[in-house]
Amino acid sequence: MSSSTSSSTRTGSTAALTQPEVRKGLVGVVADVTAVSKVDPDTNSLLYRGYPVQDLAGSKTFEEVAYLLWHGELPTPDELAVQNRAERGRRGLPDPVRDAVLALPTTCHPMDVCRTAVSVIGAHDPEAEDPGPAAEQEKAERLFALLPAVVALDQRRRRGLDLVEPRDDLGYAANFLWMAFGEEQAPEVVRAFEVSMVLYAEHSFNASTFTARVVTSTLADLYSAVTAAIGTLKGPLHGGANEAVMAAFEEIGTADRAAAWLDDALGAKRKIMGFGHRVYKRGDSRVPSMKATLDDLVEHYDRPDLGELYDALAGAMAERKNILPNLDYPAGPAYHLMGFDTQMFTPLFVASRVVGWTAHVMEQRADNALIRPLSRYVGPARREVP
Numbered sequence: 531m532s533s534s535t536s537s538s539t540r541t542g543s544t545a546a547l548t549q550p551e552v553r554k555g556l557v558g559v560v561a562d563v564t565a566v567s568k569v570d571p572d573t574n575s576l577l578y579r580g581y582p583v584q585d586l587a588g589s590k591t592f593e594e595v596a597y598l599l600w601h602g603e604l605p606t607p608d609e610l611a612v613q614n615r616a617e618r619g620r621r622g623l624p625d626p627v628r629d630a631v632l633a634l635p636t637t638c639h640p641m642d643v644c645r646t647a648v649s650v651i652g653a654h655d656p657e658a659e660d661p662g663p664a665a666e667q668e669k670a671e672r673l674f675a676l677l678p679a680v681v682a683l684d685q686r687r688r689r690g691l692d693l694v695e696p697r698d699d700l701g702y703a704a705n706f707l708w709m710a711f712g713e714e715q716a717p718e719v720v721r722a723f724e725v726s727m728v729l730y731a732e733h734s735f736n737a738s739t740f741t742a743r744v745v746t747s748t749l750a751d752l753y754s755a756v757t758a759a760i761g762t763l764k765g766p767l768h769g770g771a772n773e774a775v776m777a778a779f780e781e782i783g784t785a786d787r788a789a790a791w792l793d794d795a796l797g798a799k800r801k802i803m804g805f806g807h808r809v810y811k812r813g814d815s816r817v818p819s820m821k822a823t824l825d826d827l828v829e830h831y832d833r834p835d836l837g838e839l840y841d842a843l844a845g846a847m848a849e850r851k852n853i854l855p856n857l858d859y860p861a862g863p864a865y866h867l868m869g870f871d872t873q874m875f876t877p878l879f880v881a882s883r884v885v886g887w888t889a890h891v892m893e894q895r896a897d898n899a900l901i902r903p904l905s906r907y908v909g910p911a912r913r914e915v916p
């Protein structure tokens with residue numbers, strides 16, 4: 531355990547010995563139980579409701595995985611058809627949401643747009659405050675259906691392009707790409723995008739999901755929980771890392787410069803984005819699936835240079851620090867190859883993770899306890915006001 535995560539410094543006095551232990555960053559703290567997913571760093575595995583994520587990514591649609599995360603079981607064909615019909619019927623942006631997105635300056639980060647859009651969607655939902663399971667499920671499905679349109683519109687307006695209306699003859703992933711680019715994408719690109727959505731959907735008590743659970747624990751509404759979670763995901767130590775990976779790739783340029791760039795960055799005590807993880811210390815369970823997907827995209831777009839840069843930086847990082855990539859490392863260049871602007875990468879993560887967040891909101895709500903930890907005071911002792 532590093533010094534920053536160990537128990538508080540002990541001075542030897544009786545008072546100091548009875549001080550409560552501080553687990554900075556809540557490292558190693560088990561805050562609650564969950565049945566949504568299991569992250570196991572010992573076996574380097576991730577299970578969604580018991581199913582290995584790589585098997586789901588290899589054979590299931592994002593819609594099926596969303597159903598699984600929300601309801602605990604994979605859908606029957608009829609259950610999936612009902613969910614799909616509802617999702618396709620809700621894809622179009624309501625006017626107030628579209629207007630709110632268009633009113634925001636393009637100087638703001640797209641994560642600010644996502645955060646604001648969810649707030650506006652909530653403000654216009656007459657059932658926003660209804661915590662009943664059916665209303666809660668409907669809110670989750672509404673955000674799931676609307677976030678692709680928010681992200682796609684934001685990218686298009688920043689490029690000076692008009693909104694593209696959704697198509698209800700396309701699945702979630704194909705329609706998302708259609709709205710973003712105004713063209714149908716090749717099946718292998720749609721599949722690659724779908725795999726990324728499945729892999730990003732859920733990861734137990736990560737910082738943004740924990741945020742959503744904290745908000746829910748006060749009995750606030752689901753939109754408030756998701757809005758707060760988006761704010762947490764924005765940071766580069768969490769979801770923002772997928773954008774930062776691409777920024778690093780652009781800074782490095784070519785594979786032959788990766789090792790020297792890394793030495794400079796480490797020498798300057800910079801964190802290398804897309805590497806390391808709070809829970810996995812021997813590699814992120816999702817990376818092999820996402821890396822295989824990136825390899826397919828590198829081939830599809832004929833960009834071996836990007837694959838070489840990926841390998842060169844990962845190899846140098848393993849050699850210098852023995853720190854392995856997390857999911858954001860292959861996801862960043864994959865989204866770049868698909869044609870997304872770098873700033874849109876974390877909003878893509880939002881569109882996927884909203885499923886995990888809302889599954890946790892419902893789980894928290896079903897067996898709630900206010901989340902309120904303690905702190906150890908280290909400020910001045912009691913003193914008189916002069």
Ligand SMILES: CC(=O)SCCNC(=O)CCNC(=O)[C@H](O)C(C)(C)COP(=O)(O)OP(=O)(O)OC[C@H]1O[C@@H](n2cnc3c(N)ncnc32)[C@H](O)[C@@H]1OP(=O)(O)O
Pocket residue numbers: 532555766767768769771800801802803804805806807808809851853856857858
């Ligand atoms: C989908 C996701 O959200 S995955 C996470 C995405 N985030 C990133 O990629 C950001 C880069 N990575 C990091 O900053 C960290 O690895 C985190 C925040 C993800 C995990 O952090 P922690 O569990 O707190 O690990 P911690 O910071 O204690 O790291 C342990 C040691 O490895 C080093 N280290 C960890 N990750 C990195 C990194 N990416 N680059 C350089 N050094 C690193 C730390 O500096 C620390 O070194 P020290 O002991 O000499 O001080």
Ligand SMILES: O=C([O-])CC(=O)C(=O)O
Pocket residue numbers: 730732733735736737768807808809856857
């Ligand atoms: O679990 C974490 O701390 C971060 C992460 O990988 C995720 O949220 O997908």
